[in-house]
Amino acid sequence: MRLVIAVVQDQDVHRLLAQLNEKRYSVTKLASTGGFLRQGNTTLLVGVEKEQVAEVTDIIKETCKAREQLVTPLATMSRTSSYMPAPIEVTVGGATIFVLDVESFAKV
Amino acid sequence: MRLVIAVVQDQDVHRLLAQLNEKRYSVTKLASTGGFLRQGNTTLLVGVEKEQVAEVTDIIKETCKAREQLVTPLATMSRTSSYMPAPIEVTVGGATIFVLDVESFAKV
Amino acid sequence: MRLVIAVVQDQDVHRLLAQLNEKRYSVTKLASTGGFLRQGNTTLLVGVEKEQVAEVTDIIKETCKAREQLVTPLATMSRTSSYMPAPIEVTVGGATIFVLDVESFAKV
Ligand SMILES: Nc1ncnc2c1ncn2[C@@H]1O[C@@H]2COP(=O)(O)O[C@H]3[C@@H](O)[C@H](n4cnc5c(N)ncnc54)O[C@@H]3COP(=O)(O)O[C@H]2[C@H]1O
Numbered sequence: 001m002r003l004v005i006a007v008v009q010d011q012d013v014h015r016l017l018a019q020l021n022e023k024r025y026s027v028t029k030l031a032s033t034g035g036f037l038r039q040g041n042t043t044l045l046v047g048v049e050k051e052q053v054a055e056v057t058d059i060i061k062e063t064c065k066a067r068e069q070l071v072t073p074l075a076t077m078s079r080t081s082s083y084m085p086a087p088i089e090v091t092v093g094g095a096t097i098f099v100l101d102v103e104s105f106a107k108v
Numbered sequence: 109m110r111l112v113i114a115v116v117q118d119q120d121v122h123r124l125l126a127q128l129n130e131k132r133y134s135v136t137k138l139a140s141t142g143g144f145l146r147q148g149n150t151t152l153l154v155g156v157e158k159e160q161v162a163e164v165t166d167i168i169k170e171t172c173k174a175r176e177q178l179v180t181p182l183a184t185m186s187r188t189s190s191y192m193p194a195p196i197e198v199t200v201g202g203a204t205i206f207v208l209d210v211e212s213f214a215k216v
Numbered sequence: 217m218r219l220v221i222a223v224v225q226d227q228d229v230h231r232l233l234a235q236l237n238e239k240r241y242s243v244t245k246l247a248s249t250g251g252f253l254r255q256g257n258t259t260l261l262v263g264v265e266k267e268q269v270a271e272v273t274d275i276i277k278e279t280c281k282a283r284e285q286l287v288t289p290l291a292t293m294s295r296t297s298s299y300m301p302a303p304i305e306v307t308v309g310g311a312t313i314f315v316l317d318v319e320s321f322a323k324v
């Protein structure tokens with residue numbers, strides 16, 4: 001049994017869940033925030049058999065797209081600087097996927 | 109050390125936490141959403157010694173009940189259909205439990 | 217690859233994220249609640265190489281402080297008692313850290 005933890009962009013969640021539901025995967029969705037851009041994103045938990053990890057990963061790859069995000073680097077401004085820094089472009093990837101081994105799984 | 113990740117129904121959280129607190133277990137609670145029914149539920153993180161996994165699982169089994177949920181399958185309506193589908197009954201289990209091995213645990 | 221799951225106090229999040237960002241670590245932040253005190257706290261997910269676990273743990277230790285929390289033990293009042301119990305002091309630790317092994321990691 002594996003637990004797939006995937007951090008994805010909010011804009012891709014609807015289509016990703018539709019695909020996973022259609023393939024009969026069960027998913028638990030958590031509202032999360034990116035630590036760098038401080039923007040809302042989504043963390044999905046998908047418990048699957050290990051043979052299904054590849055399909056779930058493919059579904060995530062197909063539905064989740066990298067996007068450019070324009071940000072004003074407020075987080076890196078020092079207290080002494082008083083100018084408005086030019087916005088910078090940050091690429092936010094489609095998904096960050098962690099696959100963890102599950103020692104035991106139960107539905108009660 | 110094990111990390112128990114349990115997805116449970118909101119209605120059972122109060123009683124489950126009371127039981128876990130009484131037995132001196134520490135729990136972290138996350139608000140989550142079921143990917144299929146799109147309804148709020150709760151994801152609990154319970155870090156325990158491996159000998160305690162059985163007791164925690166029993167507590168979850170005793171306090172978390174399966175329930176019937178009546179849903180109108182909005183998620184499966186195609187864009188061309190314009191009728192109101194009959195509500196269907198979905199059984200939502202008491203809990204979905206993942207037990208993961210923890211490589212190292214620290215409280216600082 | 218390791219996944220560091222750290223439950224920390226809200227007051228320490230800003231400084232902790234600043235330190236992790238500066239060291240180029242990526243973090244995903246989840247709003248959580250302590251199961252005992254029922255107060256908001258934060259659960260951070262930090263995916264790192266195993267050689268980086270020590271540095272991330274040190275950063276957490278340096279930025280996250282234990283605090284005394286005064287609580288009125290409402291959760292332990294029985295239905296028959298009608299007195300106002302004296303508030304008790306509970307020490308809330310700086311951080312509770314779980315390090316999990318990641319079987320596979322991908323950014324797509
Ligand atoms: N310390 C840093 N210094 C410079 N640039 C940085 C940085 N941390 C992140 N970035 C950049 O900003 C984007 C958004 O990161 P954020 O932390 O808001 O949002 C992240 C975070 O929520 C999550 N994430 C990515 N890698 C992670 C990891 N190793 N552990 C935990 N969460 C991760 O996935 C989201 C998208 O990450 P992605 O890498 O595609 O895209 C990242 C990356 O391009």
Ligand SMILES: Nc1ncnc2c1ncn2[C@@H]1O[C@@H]2COP(=O)(O)O[C@H]3[C@@H](O)[C@H](n4cnc5c(N)ncnc54)O[C@@H]3COP(=O)(O)O[C@H]2[C@H]1O
Pocket residue numbers: 020021022023024025026027028029045046047048115141142143144145146147149198199200201202203204
């Ligand atoms: N392997 C897994 N990985 C991650 N999270 C998991 C999981 N199995 C269950 N969960 C979590 O537990 C909740 C209850 O699942 P349960 O299977 O008892 O009850 C489910 C099941 O009876 C049914 N269901 C779920 N996914 C389905 C699908 N793709 N097709 C048909 N029925 C589905 O609808 C109920 C509610 O599902 P919902 O997704 O809203 O909510 C799920 C989800 O949040």
Ligand SMILES: Nc1ncnc2c1ncn2[C@@H]1O[C@@H]2COP(=O)(O)O[C@H]3[C@@H](O)[C@H](n4cnc5c(N)ncnc54)O[C@@H]3COP(=O)(O)O[C@H]2[C@H]1O
Pocket residue numbers: 128129130131132133134135136137153154155156223249250251252253254255257306307308309310311312
């Ligand atoms: N093994 C574990 N698994 C999952 N999450 C864990 C955990 N150990 C700690 N946490 C998380 O970290 C927060 C702080 O825990 P700490 O043990 O430092 O500080 C705790 C501890 O001093 C005390 N406490 C917790 N559970 C207790 C219990 N069942 N009986 C008596 N005191 C308890 O109250 C403080 C706040 O606890 P709270 O639950 O609100 O919030 C906890 C919880 O969200």
